[in-house]
Amino acid sequence: MAIQPITEAILRQTIRKRPADSHKGTYGRVVLIGGNARYGGAIIMATTAAIYAGAGLTTTLTDPLNITALHARMPEAMVVDFHDLKLLRELTEAANSIVIGPGLGTDDDSLSVLQTVLAGVSVDQSVTIDGSAIDLIASHDLSLPQAKLIFTPHEMEWQRLSGLSISQQTPANNTRLAQQLGGIIVLKKHHTQVLFEEQTFENPGGTPAMATGGMGDTLAGMVGGFTAQFANQLNAVLSAVFIHSQIADDLAHNAYVVLPTQISEEIPWYMKQYSLPQS
Ligand SMILES: NC(=O)C1=CN([C@@H]2O[C@H](COP(=O)(O)OP(=O)(O)OC[C@H]3O[C@@H](n4cnc5c(N)ncnc54)[C@H](OP(=O)(O)O)[C@@H]3O)[C@@H](O)[C@H]2O)[C@@H](O)CC1
Numbered sequence: 001m002a003i004q005p006i007t008e009a010i011l012r013q014t015i016r017k018r019p020a021d022s023h024k025g026t027y028g029r030v031v032l033i034g035g036n037a038r039y040g041g042a043i044i045m046a047t048t049a050a051i052y053a054g055a056g057l058t059t060t061l062t063d064p065l066n067i068t069a070l071h072a073r074m075p076e077a078m079v080v081d082f083h084d085l086k087l088l089r090e091l092t093e094a095a096n097s098i099v100i101g102p103g104l105g106t107d108d109d110s111l112s113v114l115q116t117v118l119a120g121v122s123v124d125q126s127v128t129i130d131g132s133a134i135d136l137i138a139s140h141d142l143s144l145p146q147a148k149l150i151f152t153p154h155e156m157e158w159q160r161l162s163g164l165s166i167s168q169q170t171p172a173n174n175t176r177l178a179q180q181l182g183g184i185i186v187l188k189k190h191h192t193q194v195l196f197e198e199q200t201f202e203n204p205g206g207t208p209a210m211a212t213g214g215m216g217d218t219l220a221g222m223v224g225g226f227t228a229q230f231a232n233q234l235n236a237v238l239s240a241v242f243i244h245s246q247i248a249d250d251l252a253h254n255a256y257v258v259l260p261t262q263i264s265e266e267i268p269w270y271m272k273q274y275s276l277p278q279s
């Protein structure tokens with residue numbers, strides 16, 4: 001099947017005006033898990049993006065070293081030590097959308113956290129698997145739960161997960177491996193592709209001004225926020241991918257580099273534009 005572009009029409013169908021009779025519970029409980037002692041910034045950026053993307057209630061489970069920094073930047077987030085596996089399981093089970101992996105790391109503690117999350121998720125939950133969580137699944141050959149799975153690998157992470165070297169990552173090979181894995185695959189690169197069943201979408205936007213650590217962590221948080229709010233999971237993911245790079249392209253008109261946190265701050269303005277009736 002031909003590769004389809006992600007279009008603004010998909011965003012207009014997805015990001016709708018909020019009903020007046022609604023509350024934070026209407027817009028989803030997002031739980032994000034990651035950020036070890038070395039990579040605290042990754043989970044802070046993912047959490048920031050989920051909140052700016054409109055998640056109703058956001059809880060982050062991370063290494064205790066990151067709690068003060070996250071609270072200082074995002075008081076909207078609730079924060080818990082990810083070593084408390086009982087609480088991790090409880091919070092994960094209560095979530096609509098889970099994001100696991102930004103800055104999680106790949107040591108034994110990280111593996112226990114990931115295994116606890118994967119054991120607790122259920123079919124109705126969205127689970128976005130990013131960064132270190134992809135690496136752990138690949139290196140430990142972990143079995144995947146029945147849930148609405150979304151993987152967000154860059155090309156090297158896709159190599160580890162699929163076994164396809166970057167030069168083997170052709171459309172036909174990618175589709176075959178994506179179907180074997182199941183779920184939605186966001187293959188991040190210059191023109192990011194989104195694979196679901198037999199369909200492949202390509203993001204028309206994106207700029208090398210985005211090549212800054214944390215840019216993918218930000219996308220993972222946006223995917224968490226959008227999948228919590230918008231029922232059509234494929235359209236939610238396509239919308240997150242499109243807006244993420246559209247903001248970057250707009251900022252890059254006048255800026256040599258675009259920071260991940262700058263993207264997050266712009267998300268509500270772009271969502272508003274897509275939610276307005278077309279004149
Ligand atoms: N501030 C923080 O806390 C941050 C924390 N972070 C966290 O760090 C963890 C590890 O994630 P990671 O992505 O940094 O490392 P890894 O998976 O080894 O990938 C890099 C290797 O892949 C290769 N490569 C090939 N193609 C590529 C492509 N298209 N895009 C990207 N890379 C590509 C690349 O090749 P190179 O050209 O550099 O030789 C290199 O060999 C993860 O949990 C993440 O969330 C980061 O987000 C940074 C900010």
Ligand SMILES: Nc1ncnc2c1ncn2[C@@H]1O[C@H](COP(=O)(O)OP(=O)(O)O)[C@@H](O)[C@H]1O
Nearest residue numbers: 154188189190206207208211213214215216217
């Ligand atoms: N040259 C580029 N053109 C378009 N998008 C890019 C470019 N370089 C990086 N990006 C985007 O930035 C993000 C990088 O993701 P990732 O490597 O996971 O970052 P990190 O783990 O540091 O947060 C992806 O969304 C990717 O599409």
Ligand SMILES: [Mg+2]
Nearest residue numbers: 131154216217
């Ligand atoms: Mg990444």
